[in-house]
Amino acid sequence: MATLLFADHDNASLSEHSARALGAALQIGAEVDILIAGQGAAPAAEAAAALVGVRRVLLAEGDALAERLAEPVAALIVQLSGDYDTILAPATSSGKNVLPRVAALLDVMQVSEVTEVVSPDTFKRPIYAGNAIEVVQSAEAVRVLTVRSASFTPAAAGSAVAPIIAIKPPVAPVLSSFRQNLLSANDRPDLSSARIVVSGGRALGSKERFEATINPLADKLGAAVGASRAAVDAGYAANDFQVGQTGKVVAPDLYIACGISGAIQHLAGMKDSRVIVAINTDGEAPIFQVADYGIVGDIFDIVPQMERAL
Amino acid sequence: MKILVPVKRVVDHNVKIRVKTDGTGVDLANAKMSMNPFDEIAVEQAVRMKEDGEASEVVVVSVGPAQAQEVLRTALAMGADRAILVVAEGRVEPLAVAKILQRVAQAEEAGMIIVGKQAIDDDCNQTGQMLSALLGWSQATFASKIEMSGGSALVTREIDGGLQQIELTLPAVVTADLRLNEPRYASLPNIMKAKKKPLVQQTPNELSVSVAPRLNVLRVEEPAARASGIKVGSVAELLDKLKTEAAVI
Ligand SMILES: Cc1cc2nc3c(=O)[nH]c(=O)nc-3n(C[C@H](O)[C@H](O)[C@H](O)COP(=O)(O)OP(=O)(O)OC[C@H]3O[C@@H](n4cnc5c(N)ncnc54)[C@H](O)[C@@H]3O)c2cc1C
Ligand SMILES: Nc1ncnc2c1ncn2[C@@H]1O[C@H](COP(=O)(O)O)[C@@H](O)[C@H]1O
Numbered sequence: 001m002a003t004l005l006f007a008d009h010d011n012a013s014l015s016e017h018s019a020r021a022l023g024a025a026l027q028i029g030a031e032v033d034i035l036i037a038g039q040g041a042a043p044a045a046e047a048a049a050a051l052v053g054v055r056r057v058l059l060a061e062g063d064a065l066a067e068r069l070a071e072p073v074a075a076l077i078v079q080l081s082g083d084y085d086t087i088l089a090p091a092t093s094s095g096k097n098v099l100p101r102v103a104a105l106l107d108v109m110q111v112s113e114v115t116e117v118v119s120p121d122t123f124k125r126p127i128y129a130g131n132a133i134e135v136v137q138s139a140e141a142v143r144v145l146t147v148r149s150a151s152f153t154p155a156a157a158g159s160a161v162a163p164i165i166a167i168k169p170p171v172a173p174v175l176s177s178f179r180q181n182l183l184s185a186n187d188r189p190d191l192s193s194a195r196i197v198v199s200g201g202r203a204l205g206s207k208e209r210f211e212a213t214i215n216p217l218a219d220k221l222g223a224a225v226g227a228s229r230a231a232v233d234a235g236y237a238a239n240d241f242q243v244g245q246t247g248k249v250v251a252p253d254l255y256i257a258c259g260i261s262g263a264i265q266h267l268a269g270m271k272d273s274r275v276i277v278a279i280n281t282d283g284e285a286p287i288f289q290v291a292d293y294g295i296v297g298d299i300f301d302i303v304p305q306m307e308r309a310l
Numbered sequence: 311m312k313i314l315v316p317v318k319r320v321v322d323h324n325v326k327i328r329v330k331t332d333g334t335g336v337d338l339a340n341a342k343m344s345m346n347p348f349d350e351i352a353v354e355q356a357v358r359m360k361e362d363g364e365a366s367e368v369v370v371v372s373v374g375p376a377q378a379q380e381v382l383r384t385a386l387a388m389g390a391d392r393a394i395l396v397v398a399e400g401r402v403e404p405l406a407v408a409k410i411l412q413r414v415a416q417a418e419e420a421g422m423i424i425v426g427k428q429a430i431d432d433d434c435n436q437t438g439q440m441l442s443a444l445l446g447w448s449q450a451t452f453a454s455k456i457e458m459s460g461g462s463a464l465v466t467r468e469i470d471g472g473l474q475q476i477e478l479t480l481p482a483v484v485t486a487d488l489r490l491n492e493p494r495y496a497s498l499p500n501i502m503k504a505k506k507k508p509l510v511q512q513t514p515n516e517l518s519v520s521v522a523p524r525l526n527v528l529r530v531e532e533p534a535a536r537a538s539g540i541k542v543g544s545v546a547e548l549l550d551k552l553k554t555e556a557a558v559i
Binding site: 112 | 321323326327329336348403404405408427428430431432433434435436437438439440441442443444446447448449450451452454464466467468469470471472473474475476477478479482487488489523524525526527528529530531532533536537538539540541542544545546548549551552556558559
């Protein structure tokens with residue numbers, strides 16, 4: 001049998017998460033098809049077809065699929081499910097929205113946020129905010145998985161091109177409808193896949209000070225900007241900047257935590273970074289327990305100094 | 311419109327849990343237990359909707375051991391009207407919880423179910439989506455705002471790139487994200503009043519749902535520990551380490 005990967009994309013381009021999920025899918029061993037559900041999504045399908053290891057790309061288009069709302073996309077995946085024994089998606093907001101719905105319609109339990117493929121039916125996944133790792137085996141007829149992108153290397157784009165096959169989505173009752181996206185304008189690297197992340201916490205004190213302190217350093221380093229929940233709740237940074245158990249999970253080469261205490265929920269989202277730097281006035285802050293390099297000091301002093309010295 | 315809110319009893323979010331040395335699970339003996347934080351947000355939302363005249367009744371449901379009554383009482387003290395405890399010991403997976411909630415929602419003729427986005431113990435983030443699928447209802451996950459208008463609800467969702475607004479036909483399942491609201495603390499008089507509010511018990515059997523786990527947990531491991539780091543005395547030293555030792559800039 002084969003594996004179906006429900007790709008993350010915005011019609012115009014394929015997200016890096018899809019290539020990483022393909023990395024996970026290939027470890028399972030079976031042949032992999034990629035499903036692109038959308039509208040005007042040929043560019044995303046072409047990008048998927050160029051990834052090494054893809055057998056074929058299924059392109060399903062329609063107005064109802066344009067924004068990948070959960071109900072029609074789940075119905076589409078269920079219609080395709082007979083040909084696959086594994087269905088997976090990256091654990092992005094789209095994958096997390098759709099796949100449990102598919103699992104329930106197929107009457108199987110999903111394995112969420114897989115960080116390691118142990119064998120085709122056995123997976124590791126973090127529980128309790130990453131304070132424990134569960135090794136779980138699925139004997140379900142169809143294995144439904146979401147995979148944590150930060151844990152897998154992306155499949156590369158190659159010279160061969162997999163065939164793109166147009167498929168007709170099923171007619172499903174319209175239960176919800178798209179109104180609008182209010183996306184954060186951001187010309188920095190994507191937080192989830194950036195090589196360097198500079199994150200700010202509650203200590204930043206205001207949106208203005210957050211931007212005036214964090215952004216120049218991030219720009220100097222070509223880094224993405226992240227934030228703690230406290231900083232997002234207080235309105236210093238947009239919701240999609242949140243790193244943590246319930247935000248984004250990142251594993252960059254370098255993570256710089258500025259005025260972040262290091263609560264377990266924050267650590268859950270960044271403790272697999274290769275190198276961690278912490279800047280905090282409190283030498284006892286828990287963030288120092290995971291930091292490779294710590295500076296006890298005031299961010300409003302240290303961060304601009306770093307920016308100038310680079 | 312009746313709103314159903316599922317609440318899970320989980321280890322308190324401030325507790326640092328320990329993996330059992332024999333790898334069979336997590337040691338929760340004597341650990342403080344609380345309502346899942348996202349479920350507090352869901353209860354708060356439902357209670358506010360009742361206060362605003364958008365909901366007629368708020369019913370809270372938990373699937374768990376007898377002690378889950380405590381989180382149901384907390385929800386009643388926050389302003390929910392009635393509670394249902396579906397008594398089940400041990401690990402109950404999201405799919406089984408969703409099937410139980412499906413039966414309860416049908417019996418109660420609920421118009422909306424507000425679920426937490428994620429339980430902070432299993433970190434599954436599945437139950438609401440599964441429940442919505444089983445009921446054949448509309449779904450909005452990761453909600454940071456719910457606005458009612460007649461027979462529909464306009465929901466703002468937190469997505470990877472920012473926010474998304476979708477309109478749901480009722481009945482609907484909505485999952486609550488962190489910024490939907492800030493839950494209230496129950497006042498002492500309300501805690502007293504909650505003791506008299508109705509709490510009924512049922513069993514999965516009575517609802518014809520099997521709670522036998524589908525997934526086989528082979529073992530639970532300690533996460534890889536990080537090597538301990540150092541404190542540096544100056545920005546110059548830090549940048550030097552990052553360039554030469556770590557080679558990341
Ligand atoms: C269900 C749930 C889910 C959660 N999910 C997440 C999540 O996904 N991500 C997340 O981040 N959090 C999450 N949290 C919140 C988490 O528990 C913490 O409350 C949060 O991470 C704290 O943010 P902070 O470190 O910015 O703020 P604080 O804990 O207030 O820390 C601020 C730090 O700044 C330091 N400081 C102050 N002034 C300065 C200065 N001038 N210079 C340098 N340092 C300074 C202080 O010493 C302190 O250590 C969640 C909580 C719950 C209950
Ligand atoms: N045992 C349970 N009893 C009641 N509600 C639950 C239970 N398990 C999960 N839920 C609900 O489903 C949400 C998501 O849980 P999960 O899918 O396990 O991450 C929780 O926030 C609760 O609202």
